[in-house]
Amino acid sequence: MRRADRLFLLVNALRGRRRAVLARELADTLGVSLRTVYRDVADLQRSGVPIEGEAGVGYVLRHGADIPPLMFDEDEIEAVVVGIRLARAFAGNRLSESAARALVKIEASIPERIRACAERAAIMAPEWRGELSREFGELLDRLNEAIAAHRVLQLDYRDESGDASTREVEPLCIVFWGGSWTLGAWCRLRGAFRQFRLNRIVAMNATGEIVVDDPSRNLAALLREVRRRPAFAASTEPRVSPPNALA
Structure with a gap:
């Protein structure tokens, strides 16, 4: 797992929690060692991410913290687009309509270079939905x-x-x-x-x-x-x- 992805998942594991999360829980969630969790938390704190707590007590993300999402890379956005196409073709009516809206939002929010890669995704699925x-x-x-x-x-x-x-x-x-x-x-x-x-x-x-x-x-x-x-x-x-x- 890339370090950037691991840091993103660590922040997400803390987001919305009302109680402190022990380092052992974070290590189990991420599949890494306790030492890696301590190091990553320290790096995030030094970079300004409002994580409070310490080893042995647990960690919590300060309430109201606004952490920007991690941007998808080309392979990840291609996987997302293919998944949305499959949902539009084969999922229920509610999820199909939601997938179409999600694709519009994703295409509007990603850089032009990544969007071009998404449009080139070769895996297609039929979108025709007859009676x-x-x-x-x-x-x-x-x-x-x-x-x-x-x-x-x-x-x-x-x-x-x-x-x-x-x-x-x-x-x-x-x-x-x-x-x-x-x-x-x-x-x-x-x-x-x-x-x-x-x-x-x-x-x-x-x-x-x-x-x-x-x-x-x-x-x-x-x-x-x-x-x-x-x-x-x-x-x-x-x-x-x-x-x-x-x-």
Whole structure:
């Protein structure tokens, strides 16, 4: 990691904190040694960044401090532009519209040399959003909102064989596999993690219940399961598996 990037991340780690952050926490966040944190904090303080505190006590960024953002380099802005293009093409309607506004702001705020590099980014994504695409975008918006609000959902779902079932699920994430979308969720019927193809969801309604966080079946637990068992044998109801064998 470049030193400039590390200093930027260190300031961001302190920004908005109400309590002092221990040097050990900063070291763990940045993946560096305690000695590096002490040195970087001292360098920032000498350069005028209003960081208060000391070793053993912790550090805090003085309230109201206005720290200018770090400027993107050419590779970073290209990555941002490609990500925005993908969001405009494939994300829900809300995120697609937000991505378009964000791109306008970014292009207006970066130097001409960097903007020219962004415009040359060769990775494209279609931006056409017909009626079917818009309806699918609305589904993505509803799922995204349900995940953010921790809502339990009732799904009317058809599996690969066309068999119908009704599931109560705790939605955790939406995954785009390139050719298909899935909803990663805790399925109460099966008592396990499942992935549901979005194009097989016939109907979806919120039950009114709010999910109580349970470390054994939240997103972190799902990701641990994926890392522990990245591939499962294909079946009509696999736990967490590639999108060719889903809920």
